[in-house]
Amino acid sequence: MTPDAYVRSAWTAPHIDSTTAPVLIASAAPMESFDPATGELVATIAVSTIADVDRAVDGAHEALRTTSWRNNGALRARVLNRWAVRLRETIDYFAELITREQGKTVGEARGEILGSIGQVEYNAGLARALYGRAIALNEGVHGVVLREPVGVVAAITPWNYPFNLTIRAVAPALAAGNAVVVKPASLTPAIVTKALDLLHEDPDLPQGILSVVVGPGGTVGDRLVRSDGIDMIAFTGDSTTGIGVMRTAADSLKKVSLELGGKSPNIVFADADLDKALAGAVNAAFTAAGQICTAGSRLVVERSIHDEFMDRLAAKVRAMRVGEGLDPATEMGPLVSAGQKKTVMDYIAIGRADGTILVGGDSLDDAPYANGHFIAPTIVTDLPDTSRVITEEIFGPVLAVQTFEDEDEAVAIANGTQFGLACGLWTTNLNRAWRVGRAVESGTIWINTYHHFYGEAEVGGFKRSGVGRQQGIEGILEFTETKHLNFDSNPNLW
Ligand code: NAD
Numbered sequence: 001m002t003p004d005a006y007v008r009s010a011w012t013a014p015h016i017d018s019t020t021a022p023v024l025i026a027s028a029a030p031m032e033s034f035d036p037a038t039g040e041l042v043a044t045i046a047v048s049t050i051a052d053v054d055r056a057v058d059g060a061h062e063a064l065r066t067t068s069w070r071n072n073g074a075l076r077a078r079v080l081n082r083w084a085v086r087l088r089e090t091i092d093y094f095a096e097l098i099t100r101e102q103g104k105t106v107g108e109a110r111g112e113i114l115g116s117i118g119q120v121e122y123n124a125g126l127a128r129a130l131y132g133r134a135i136a137l138n139e140g141v142h143g144v145v146l147r148e149p150v151g152v153v154a155a156i157t158p159w160n161y162p163f164n165l166t167i168r169a170v171a172p173a174l175a176a177g178n179a180v181v182v183k184p185a186s187l188t189p190a191i192v193t194k195a196l197d198l199l200h201e202d203p204d205l206p207q208g209i210l211s212v213v214v215g216p217g218g219t220v221g222d223r224l225v226r227s228d229g230i231d232m233i234a235f236t237g238d239s240t241t242g243i244g245v246m247r248t249a250a251d252s253l254k255k256v257s258l259e260l261g262g263k264s265p266n267i268v269f270a271d272a273d274l275d276k277a278l279a280g281a282v283n284a285a286f287t288a289a290g291q292i293c294t295a296g297s298r299l300v301v302e303r304s305i306h307d308e309f310m311d312r313l314a315a316k317v318r319a320m321r322v323g324e325g326l327d328p329a330t331e332m333g334p335l336v337s338a339g340q341k342k343t344v345m346d347y348i349a350i351g352r353a354d355g356t357i358l359v360g361g362d363s364l365d366d367a368p369y370a371n372g373h374f375i376a377p378t379i380v381t382d383l384p385d386t387s388r389v390i391t392e393e394i395f396g397p398v399l400a401v402q403t404f405e406d407e408d409e410a411v412a413i414a415n416g417t418q419f420g421l422a423c424g425l426w427t428t429n430l431n432r433a434w435r436v437g438r439a440v441e442s443g444t445i446w447i448n449t450y451h452h453f454y455g456e457a458e459v460g461g462f463k464r465s466g467v468g469r470q471q472g473i474e475g476i477l478e479f480t481e482t483k484h485l486n487f488d489s490n491p492n493l494w
Helices: 003-011 050-066 073-089 091-102 106-126 162-175 189-200 217-226 239-250 274-290 303-318 338-354 407-414 430-439 472-477
Strands: 028-034 041-047 133-138 141-149 152-156 179-183 210-212 232-236 255-259 265-268 298-302 356-359 378-381 398-404 422-426 444-447 480-488
Touching (some): 028 189, 041 091, 041 189, 050 179, 050 217, 073 091, 073 106, 073 162, 091 189, 106 162, 152 162, 152 217, 162 179, 162 232, 162 472, 179 217, 189 210, 217 239, 232 239, 239 255, 265 407, 274 298, 274 398, 298 407, 303 356, 303 378, 303 398, 407 430
Parallel strands (some): 152 179, 152 232, 179 210, 232 255, 265 298, 265 422, 378 398
Antiparallel strands (some): 028 041, 356 378
16 A cells, blocks of 8 residues: 555544554454543554464564564665655654644654654664674684574553654664564554554565554553563563563563653753753653653752743743644643543642642643643642652653752752653753763753754663663664674684
8 A cells, every 4th residue: 555545544534443454463342542632532443362462472483483584684674664764654644643642742743753764764774784793712713793683572662652662662673683562552552553554564574573462561561571482572661560571571581671761850050041941941841741751850950040940931831832732833732641630630739738839730621621631731849859749750741840059969959869761951061061961870861952862872761760772773782682603613622
């Protein structure tokens, strides 16, 4: 099917029926997904049984055993490059689907797609560039160290950036020569299934190398984690879930890569370009309604500029336009579900008890918000460092404010949680940026910017934010095993 036909046939219906999506292995009664802004039905999608999961895993092994996939980097590059082209041709379709099933604004959805295409293209290149090394070890003795695919990878992904976080795992895993079974989050199954269908229909992708199973994490996801046929789990999600996945995977000593939660500090020094820092603080905290693992959900401001900065930030945040993501004027969309909205409102209640609600704090329940899961962007100040609003990931549009006197205190505050995913630094003093950037325990440090990701550059977590790295060279190497072939041509016995 050409991408044009794909778009038309898929989106002229009132909702997507993915019951029979070719990439999907699912035989149980279908589930539905809904637009978090309007409550409308978005997609109907079949659910997988445990037997379906086992079938997907067996099919993946069969494909690795019977085809040249794991040894043919040029083939893998060709297939991935064609997928990138198809994704580029269907940006409008996927932007609408992401907004309708997940809720983020259509501009944010386009950013998610463009970043993902970049990752596919980057990994398509790496598929032909993975190589090992040869070592002269002794007279007549040589070692050849190879990078080989791990085998069958289970990619278990969350609902907040479903398109990107799935592609971020699938592209390097396939580029390295693995087979992949994907389990998307149950709130956003159509986005993932449709994106992977575009790859699955490539005639050169061997049957079985890629499949999707749909269903609850506790059953379908758990089966993948326990399966003897799965060689590696690439998990992106909540830290507590990730710890459980690692514990379960330990029983069969599976390789795990974990991309988990965060409570990232966004530090503004008095010498910063304050206009830039203000725009950056809004972007850091309220992108995707705060439902992003790297959200700069703690604003850490130098005391000498606190009052001026907070006055200006409060005015900006009060003026933000909340609404349906498909409306181009919308600056912040809804929460993904009623459950997520309740979690966030519970944290706002804690913030009200522990500190002061400077902006927002309200559940938006009247027209035009009545059928969706909307919350006003919220800023909480005057919190003790021990407040759960400071220490726990909220995953919603709630910004907690902390203040510092000097650099040492800024670093201590930045490192004061169990997480270490990302950090923003706003300063015109490059020596300071270097010192603080080195001292903060975090996988990404953004200096005078925030939320910029590149296929070439690794991301991942210190502390309870994760294990391993995604993206970049390290990202693809996660999906490989090292093998040493040792040749001894010495005629003498050792
Ligand atoms: P979640 O942990 O609830 O679910 C993630 C995935 O795991 C889903 O597909 C779910 O069905 C599955 N799952 C749940 N229980 C499982 C189990 N016992 N065994 C196997 N699979 C199971 O997370 P979520 O609510 O979908 O996503 C939000 C979380 O993801 C936040 O904590 C956020 O910070 C984190 N996240 C991290 C990154 C990163 O790159 N570090 C990126 C995005 C989101």
